[in-house]
Amino acid sequence: MKFKAIKLYEENGKRISRMIEQTIDDLAPGDVVIQSQYAAVNYKDARAVTGVGKVLSNLPAVPGVEVAGLVVESSNDQFKVGDVVTVQGGREFGMRRDGAYSEYVRVPGSWVAHVPEDTDPFESVAMGLAAYTSALAVDELLLRGVKPEHGPILVTGATGGSSSFAIDMLAGLGYRVVASTGKKDTEAAYLKSIGAAEVIGRDEIAGGDKSLEEQRWAGAIDAVGGKPLDDVLRSTKQRGVVCAFGNAAGETFSTSIYPFILRAVSLVGINGNHPVPTRGGVWQRMQKGGDLRPKHIHQIAYTIAFDDLKSHCDKLISSGVRGRAVVQF
Ligand SMILES: NC(=O)c1ccc[n+]([C@@H]2O[C@H](COP(=O)([O-])OP(=O)(O)OC[C@H]3O[C@@H](n4cnc5c(N)ncnc54)[C@H](OP(=O)(O)O)[C@@H]3O)[C@@H](O)[C@H]2O)c1
Incomplete structure (x- = not known):
């Protein structure tokens, strides 16, 4: 099976990203494979995709630091096929190794958390x-x-x-x-x-x-x-x-x-680069009913198509955009 991913390359001293096709065998190591549903677009992700700065190392690599989706393979006791999960890998996922902008990702289970049953995976990544x-x-x-x-x-x-x-x-x-x-x-x-x-x-x-x-x-x-x-x-x-x-x-x-x-x-x-499983009390207070739960998630965040990600990142870096884009795969 082939699927789409965005990969960042270094060529003649310049960083260039391309939409490519890859297979499960091409994915980074890990014990959980996830079919991506939503991936966030943070400022640093836009810098990575556009090749501005050195957000992502060990090129070629896939940018994107946050994803949510369905578990499709797991050798980790805590996750089974069909679980709805979210991933944020501290300063590794999408920064030192392949990240979120791929229709499938493979990661260590220590970066993966279940999306609570009463929460839409879009909302989980939209907050992120x-x-x-x-x-x-x-x-x-x-x-x-x-x-x-x-x-x-x-x-x-x-x-x-x-x-x-x-x-x-x-x-x-x-x-x-x-x-x-x-x-x-x-x-x-x-x-x-x-x-x-x-x-x-x-x-x-x-x-x-x-x-x-x-x-x-x-x-x-x-x-x-x-x-x-x-x-x-x-x-x-x-x-x-x-x-x-x-x-x-x-x-x-x-x-x-x-x-x-x-x-x-x-x-x-303030440093927020903590994998979701280590986020503790503040992340809990952002879930439904908590005192830090945002009230306007759907006004602040919106979806964009994977094919439009590169042009969205250009716009974010050059003129700024409003709110928070979330790639819908
Ligand atoms: N420390 C951490 O753990 C952590 C975590 C997340 C994000 N961050 C950082 O927080 C910042 C915001 O991240 P984000 O993902 O929310 O980015 P974002 O959605 O792109 O927002 C950045 C905002 O900054 C303003 N801005 C852009 N260029 C500017 C300039 N030259 N001068 C003054 N203001 C400018 C714009 O808002 P206005 O047009 O409204 O002024 C823009 O919408 C980034 O620097 C990111 O790296 C840090």
């Missing part, structure tokens, strides 16, 4: 790494005592997949959410529909260039890094908490010491 990472950030704000009465929470890169889920969860917990976006003219209505109370432009975060600006944010969830992260820190309130997990605006940033030593602002790094 994006919502889980945002949930970790929201949980940090809760753990560090940031309460709705302390003031607004800023979310940057607001129309992105992860940030859209952060807005949804924060609003659901009663916070006043201010969404910062490069698409204020076209996407304000979308951002308000998923929970933002106010929408501002990327250049409206700090209001000036001083090392400390007006105290505006009780907390922030930053998906972009770079200059906007400096703007966020300079305009965060006394004892405010800034959770950072992204690099869409830059991998480095510079800031002054003053937000930290004069306002006791905390900068907290």
Whole structure:
């Protein structure tokens, strides 16, 4: 049996992805074979497919870090043929070895989790790494005592997949959410529909260039890094908490010491690259009935065809897209 996969090659110093045909024998090692139903499109997946940066190593290899589907072969006690499962392999699957963009995948059982019976596999992948990472950030704000009465929470890169889920969860917990976006003219209505109370432009975060600006944010969830992260820190309130997990605006940033030593602002790094079976309490709280369950999954996430994945990734990298695309196989 032959089936389709996207594979990334290195040729003449350039990274190029192609839709190819392969067989089960071509798949990476593992004890569970899954027929793919849905695969997420994260920022890093789009970088991998378009050959931007070095997200994926050990080429040629299949990109894509998250998939859900049906078990079709298993020598692992925990999974049997017909089980509906999801896979996220930390920093291995789709990063150091073949990943999700293939109609069949083979993986170690330690990366596989059952999709709960009351959950649609689409919803599991639609939330996936994006919502889980945002949930970790929201949980940090809760753990560090940031309460709705302390003031607004800023979310940057607001129309992105992860940030859209952060807005949804924060609003659901009663916070006043201010969404910062490069698409204020076209996407304000979308951002308000998923929970933002106010929408501002990327250049409206700090209001000036001083090392400390007006105290505006009780907390922030930053998906972009770079200059906007400096703007966020300079305009965060006394004892405010800034959770950072992204690099869409830059991998480095510079800031002054003053937000930290004069306002006791905390900068907290968030890493969501945990295989689903190790995600623990926060992932559980995102399931139906939990306090971190997003309310607008079907507004934020939508399906695209496998054949349209490459053009979608080009668009995501060049101009940004709204919400979170999920490949339907
Ligand atoms: N640490 C972790 O574990 C972890 C996990 C998941 C994701 N991430 C990171 O989080 C970020 C978001 O991921 P995602 O999958 O949600 O991506 P995404 O859907 O592509 O969203 C990224 C958003 O960032 C904004 N943006 C893009 N380019 C920008 C620029 N040059 N300057 C300022 N803003 C820009 C855009 O939003 P607006 O147009 O609305 O401003 C865009 O929609 C990525 O950097 C990703 O690598 C990290």
